[in-house]
Amino acid sequence: MDELKKKRLFDSAASPLIAILAALAVGAIVMLLTGTNPLYAYKEMFTKSFFKPYYLAETLVRSAPIMLSGVAAATVWRAGYINLGMQGQMCVGGLVAAVMAIYLPVHSLWGTALCILGGMAAATLIALIPTYLDYKFNASLIITTLMLNYAINHITNYFVAYPMRDTAGDGMAQQSVQIEQSLRFFRFSNKNAMNTSVFIAILVVILMYFVFTKTKFGYESKITGLNKNFANYGGIKSMKTMFQTMALSGALSGFAACIEIFGVRYRYVNSMFSSTGYAWTGLMAMLIAGYNPLLTLVYSIFLAGLNIGGTALQRTVGVPMQIADIIQCCITLFISVNFLYEFNKKRSGKCRKKVGKRWETGGVA
């Protein structure tokens, strides 16, 4: 049914659009209060994020780790489990890949590939720790993945603060030495940060769309997320799905980190994945996108643009870059109102199921 499709498309696009517009309105009010012309500021902000080549390149480069960690989160969330540990998985993946790149005798393309695979494997293993705890001891995946982020961030920081610290120069920065030239992703010009990793990230996201919609794994995990009992009845093991999705999620997070390291920073820097908040922005993008990888890609670029534009705003208009944060937070807030509503609807349905009753609001319509 074409009409049906149109209506669905409209429904899925309407609420994020409304949220974005409302958030921009809130941002405008804040700017008016501080005496800035919001129209001018927004023009600046969007020009200097999407409409000038240099800034567009920055935006796209920034969006790559965001979209990957977003898709990483979506992999698990759509199967009905909640992974909040993308940040920690990125830290481990990034650190291991950086260590391999710095200390192993690897060079050029195959070297990069090997380091990235190593980073992804490490991130996968880290993601499987909370999964195992959930499986074995029924420890809540939400809590363990979230808490591990903090522990892992400090542990990885230790390495760049002490054993791996780059003592050249003033030696003040807590960071590793740079990885060698041949291992880095190709940059198209030295005027901006645009490099091949962005395209690889986009390809991976598109591949994940294919995995979600066209494969056995995608089908099984989706059904598990929608109704575990139905999955179980049909022969899908929900625990196996949890392990599979968590492993894939870890691998994607690790890949996201490698993109940042081999494409932009070329080294591991203290708190590089916690202070930038890629994982959380990605999580937000995937929630707005309703777990759809292609939409996650779109929203990731948008949110990355807000970030880049916000920084530019601070430099040229003198509006603090926190205005971008305000807008971003408001989008999250407005979206999550809707999201929470949906979530509660589902959850209350589940509670009622426990006493043997189902609860529906609509029915046919």
Place this chain on the structure above:
Amino acid sequence: MLVEMKQITKTYGPLVANNKLDLSLNKGEILAVVGENGAGKSTLMKILYGLETCDSGEILIDGKPVRFRSPHDAIANGIGMVQQHFMLFPTFTAAENIVYGHEPKKELIFFDRKDAASQVQALCKQYGMYIQPDIKVADCPVGLQQRIEILKVLYQGVNIIIFDEPSAVLTPQEVSELLKTLKELKNAGKSIILITHKLSEVMEVADRIMVMRLGQLIKTMKKEDTNIEELSFLMVGHKLETREIQKIEQGDAVLQVEHLTLSGTGTKNILDDISIHVRHGEIVGIAGVSGNGQSELIQCLTGIKKFDSGKVIINNTDVSNRSVQENRDSGCACVPEDRYFWGTASDATLLENSIMAHYHKKHMMRYGVLNRKNIKKFTNDMLAEFDVRYTSDKQAGKELSGGNVQKLIVAREISQHSPFLVAAEPTRGIDIGAIDFIHGKLLDKRNSGDGILLVSSELSEIFALSDRIYVMYEGRIAGEFSRAEATRDKVGLIMMGGKLNG
């Protein structure tokens, strides 16, 4: 005339759910609205209760035209509805649930629990329906939950109560309680609209009967002027054949269960030393009041639940305590007892719901990638063969009516062409047309030489189909009858825990 609905029309895209319907309700009467699934009964009631708005037509209450934008408006005009799926908070007490939304207050802000309990008690007394105000809803059996739901509606002070399929989820005893309640409400001056498939209930309580089919009003008549045969003819639109069960040769056992035991949390076993068998070309019924271990038995047979001891052999393969997949591989398919809890994912599309346990097959999947074209063909062919009414295979499962969801599940499981099928409550809460259709499919399967274990709390269904009948009581097989020796009285007695003499 208390309520009048005139020329109500409602369309969903190309589907005309209600086509110029008229309904009238007098004070103090019970109006039954009967029709098959998808006849548009629920839509009509949703319009009356403010959950949907109609495209055209008008609603009059006491002769005054009204427009409802939400159930709030309907309740303010004295119309309440007891939903099929209860809207209760399981962790709250009965009284808390009943007064929810209109709580009595202490000092204007605090919830006055004592007053709530006493108000509820007064309400119970007034209508002769008894509940403990402080019992937790989670601890109540379904019948009691429904009573709480009814009291909740009464507490809102309505005069007109709509009951949407109230007996679909109840045990026979609970149904007779419910019918008593309906009569008492009528005597107390309430007007009632009763939506149901079950014609025997209609004939017992209704004053007038309105028959709908495919969105049209077929006829409204007094109960005295009609009978069950006429009603079912009007509902379905053609005569239902009474089925003859064909005699066929029965082969070896396809299901063999030996001494299956499942322990519970207490000292009593949930399943206690169950030994049953089903042969090729045989439908074996398991009769029993629901809650006597049938659900657990099905789960043990299909591999969902692990049991403590005993053996399950399906099609000569020992599948005791094996996984669901191994169970299915050995030749077992299952129509689960609850179509929404086990049988489908309401938010998944019809395609996704239809290929469950089929998608491993070669023509649907290769190297882990699903073959969309073949899946589409399989689904559409299957749904057409089983007469499932749908508009698009990308529709969500929840957009189908209950009967159509059930047909989809039966279609999916019969399409496995497995030598053994567990059919649990295959026709619960669906209309006679669909029941007849599903029964026909089950018999066809039997006649082709497959074995079926039919678990049903509906005795008429057991008697209509079974070659042999086991009766379950408190986790045991309390009796076994061949088709010839089984009578409703004997089976009914054992279902209730009685013993046959001699």
